[in-house]
Amino acid sequence: xxxxxxRLLDLYAGEELDEEARxxxxxxxxxxxxxxxxxxxxxxxxxxxxxDPGPEFTEETSTRILLQMQLRGATLGPARPSPEYQWPLPx
Amino acid sequence: MGAVSxxxxxxxxxxxxxxxxxxxxxxxxxxxxxxxxxxxxxxxIYRYAYRMLGNRSDAxxxxxxxxxxxxxxxxxxxxxxxxxxxxxRITRNLCxxxxxxxxxxxxxxxxxxxxxxxxxxxxxxxxxxxxELPIEYREPLILCDLEDVSAKEAAATLEISVPALKSRLxxxxxxxxxxxxxxxxxxx
Numbered sequence: 001x002x003x004x005x006x007r008l009l010d011l012y013a014g015e016e017l018d019e020e021a022r023x024x025x026x027x028x029x030x031x032x033x034x035x036x037x038x039x040x041x042x043x044x045x046x047x048x049x050x051x052d053p054g055p056e057f058t059e060e061t062s063t064r065i066l067l068q069m070q071l072r073g074a075t076l077g078p079a080r081p082s083p084e085y086q087w088p089l090p091x
Numbered sequence: 092m093g094a095v096s097x098x099x100x101x102x103x104x105x106x107x108x109x110x111x112x113x114x115x116x117x118x119x120x121x122x123x124x125x126x127x128x129x130x131x132x133x134x135x136i137y138r139y140a141y142r143m144l145g146n147r148s149d150a151x152x153x154x155x156x157x158x159x160x161x162x163x164x165x166x167x168x169x170x171x172x173x174x175x176x177x178x179x180r181i182t183r184n185l186c187x188x189x190x191x192x193x194x195x196x197x198x199x200x201x202x203x204x205x206x207x208x209x210x211x212x213x214x215x216x217x218x219x220x221x222x223e224l225p226i227e228y229r230e231p232l233i234l235c236d237l238e239d240v241s242a243k244e245a246a247a248t249l250e251i252s253v254p255a256l257k258s259r260l261x262x263x264x265x266x267x268x269x270x271x272x273x274x275x276x277x278x279x
Contacts, residue, residue: 010261010264010265013264014260014261014264041268042264042265042268045264045267045268045271046236046264048217049217049232049236049237049267050236050237050239052214052217052237054138054141054142054237054238055137055138055141055142055147055150057133057134057137057138061137061147061151062133062134064151065129065133065137065151065154065155065158066126066129066155068151068152068155069125069129069155069158069159072155072156072159073159074125074158074159074162075122075125076122076125076126076129077121077122077123077124077125077126
């Protein structure tokens with residue numbers, strides 16, 4: 001596979017191609033079954049990574065971290081939501 | 092007539108304004124500020140540390156230490172938009188130190204994956220493959236593909252250019268695909 005197609009394959013898998021380039025790449029892979037297979041595999045890798053929910057950040061996790069900070073000398077006042085997070089409505 | 096407030100999810104602009112205000116408050120010695128900054132970034136930092144280190148205990152330790160560094164540097168921090176990148180960079184350095192210790196001590200990572208046994212096993216396959224990648228490929232994948240950090244921020248965190256980041260990201264994806272090999276079908 002030539003260098004341009006290699007580059008397009010990476011951009012396609014990362015959804016970084018504009019519509020015109022994407023169409024051109026899709027035409028090219030329809031004519032090349034091995035490229036089609038590689039494109040599918042690479043897209044699947046990206047999809048698997050993007051869909052990984054990752055580690056849970058529970059309230060217990062947060063409490064343990066804050067406790068560690070306090071044990072190491074941090075003084076933590078109660079965090080209040082910033083006024084920008086509020087949506088005032090008249091009663 | 093009174094007013095009632097409903098909490099709304101913060102937009103990126105809100106987050107940036109809140110960050111600026113709390114950093115200024117931290118520099119003034121406001122005790123609420125560290126907890127507020129932790130509320131904005133605590134989860135992001137913990138998730139990044141966990142992805143890097145692979146175990147809860149070390150990730151919690153690295154997260155706590157990251158925010159303690161914020162406290163120690165309170166007077167020097169600037170609310171100029173680069174704070175998030177600075178925070179990630181601190182976490183990264185702490186994680187790299189811990190990874191070096193792990194290599195010396197050969198500590199195992201733990202696996203906290205949800206879902207069915209089969210799905211969990213497949214996720215372990217992906218994470219093992221990811222762990223086996225060289226760190227220069229693994230870091231862009233963690234930041235950009237797993238934690239959805241922008242290319243610009245990821246590049247700044249890793250102290251490389253955006254083209255260099257993208258090159259590593261693309262190579263990393265290909266290397267991960269190679270390592271997953273026959274497991275790819277089961278993962279679809």
